[in-house]
Amino acid sequence: MILGVDYYPEHWENHEVESDFARMKEMGVNTIRIGEFAWHMFESEEGCFDFSYWDDILDKAEKAGLDVIFGTPTATFPAWLSRRYPEVHSEDINGNRRVFGGRRQYCFNSDKYRELSVRLVRKLVSHYSERKSVVAWQADNEFGHEGSDMCWCQKCENAFRRFLEQKYGDIDSLNSEYGTIFWGQTYNSFDEIVLPRETITVHNPALLLDHFRFRSNAVEEFARLQLDAIRESKGESQFVTHNFSGGFFEKSFDFGKIAELLDIVSYDNYPVWGGLKEPVSPAHTAMAHDFMRCLKERSFLIMEQLMGAQGHDIIGYLPRPMQSSMWSWQAFSRGCSGMLFFRWRAMDRGQEQFCLGIIDHNDRKGRKFLEGKGVFEKAAKIGAGFESPMKGEVAVVYDYDNIWSWRIQRASAMFDFSTEMIRLYRPFHKINAATDVIPAGRDFSGYKIVAVPVMQIIDEDLSKRLKEFAENGGTIIFSYRAGIKKRNNNVYRGMVAPGPIGELCGISILESESLQPGQDAKLVGTDGSKGSCSVWRDMVDASSADVLYRYDDPFYKEKACITVNRYGKGLVYYVGGGADDQTMDALASKIAAGSGIRTFDSPEGLELVFRTIDGKEKLFYMNHDGKAVTYKEEEIGPYSSGEFQMVFNPAEYMD
Incomplete structure (x- = not known):
């Protein structure tokens, strides 16, 4: 089982490394992640490769009994590369080059950057392919994070035109699909198409959706090139991963396409970050873990688990005593099978000198050291059991085309896609129902409830599969604006909503x-x-459906907001607005009871996760509250976490 820390030995004097390793072993660390920002150390001048420093680090790590996850350093390129090949830089929407000095300034469509990256990766990976201590390779670092998934350079414009020509074949087909007759935007050739930079009013919605697909394809192509190079060169026992960032519904690429290329998914878990006065909600963090677990339908790694206060310039909330430990246990309970804390030691220079970790600038073992040690001791008792499969009874469904469609036309100034996902996820999290977060193309048949938040793009295939699910006894929950658009981001014509x-x-x-x-x-x-309800409201007329809620409005008192329809053996709910938490809680409890799913009633703030590990039923708990709560006559302290140790009978705990 991987239990470790993110370590940057190049930040310190060589004589400090062995003492760091000794303290790590005392904490229970068995794995370190290294190297993901060290391109200049591997290749200080073009074509001059030197791995001697890292050979020494690996010798010391092996002597200390530590395994290594090696990161390929392509998220930050050296200054010589920037000066010699300025064309590798990305550009912002105004055509300004993103200059050297930050990170991830490269353009995913740069042939030169792809060439230099793949060359370095092959050299690095082949050099350490026989090192037994190197157990894994992490490709790059947080693909597309911090806005790096969007570039507006000429390379991208040319690539976008090729992408569209390959998709449509001829310009007349594109014109017809886009409806370019509107506003006189008809194209004579693909060379007339430009990237959707700033303009007066807005760009064509179908073109904008293709632009997001193009962006996603560019990230996927870059990832594939690098991952193929790793696989060609790595040792047989070394596995391949990538550490995804949060904010996955705000990105311009499909995480699932990258996940398909990996042996195991990794995630960087930051429930709070610089500038936030408090962490995101427990449901938000839980949903992230369920999303990551479901990318490959197996356990995942946490490559960066927040331990201290964080921030590049604005410093965020200080996790309270035991709170980071509780977040760690939440991750383990929801499918994490190995974890590294970020970071081992706080750097005293550079942009992340206020990103604190296990050891602060004072270089002392303190509360966070002891908390990390406690997490590792607790997790090691279950060990490989955390790899046991998990399957929810509820599925919350997303589709990247639909997500991007909403970014293109928000419809309401109040709209936020992640908020709408949480609106349908949170009520089931509150009653501690086992929930998966899955792409819309996944098989629904193993679930009892499928929640479909704001799915305005519904094509014939998705509609057919949802109907089959309901016919066979499943329960579906739609929220507003469902089914109004085709896959090309154009509205259905001649169809009454919800299409x-x-x-x-x-x-x-x-x-x-x-x-x-x-x-x-x-x-x-x-x-x-x-x-x-807020954000939006559909004026719903019920035909075969029963009305559950109407609008309390003199003009629309006959219009429904929430309905339920019997379809085959199943039930189909429609929530025509951004319903408040109390209404959604009541609805979810009603649906859960009728569907026969397993739920657990718990005090506010106490999260419970029931799962089977190595054939044994376990109930994990996480108290997200800053005060003690009582559950089944047992007091659970502030931010405490663990598993109930008594002989577990689920019936005694179920709601």
């Missing part, structure tokens, strides 16, 4: 409204309950 799922939902929608900041639409349930 291809209208019959499935048993409703029709003739009018809708965007809600503005501070504006809520009041709801009244058929049972007399009160609620509200």
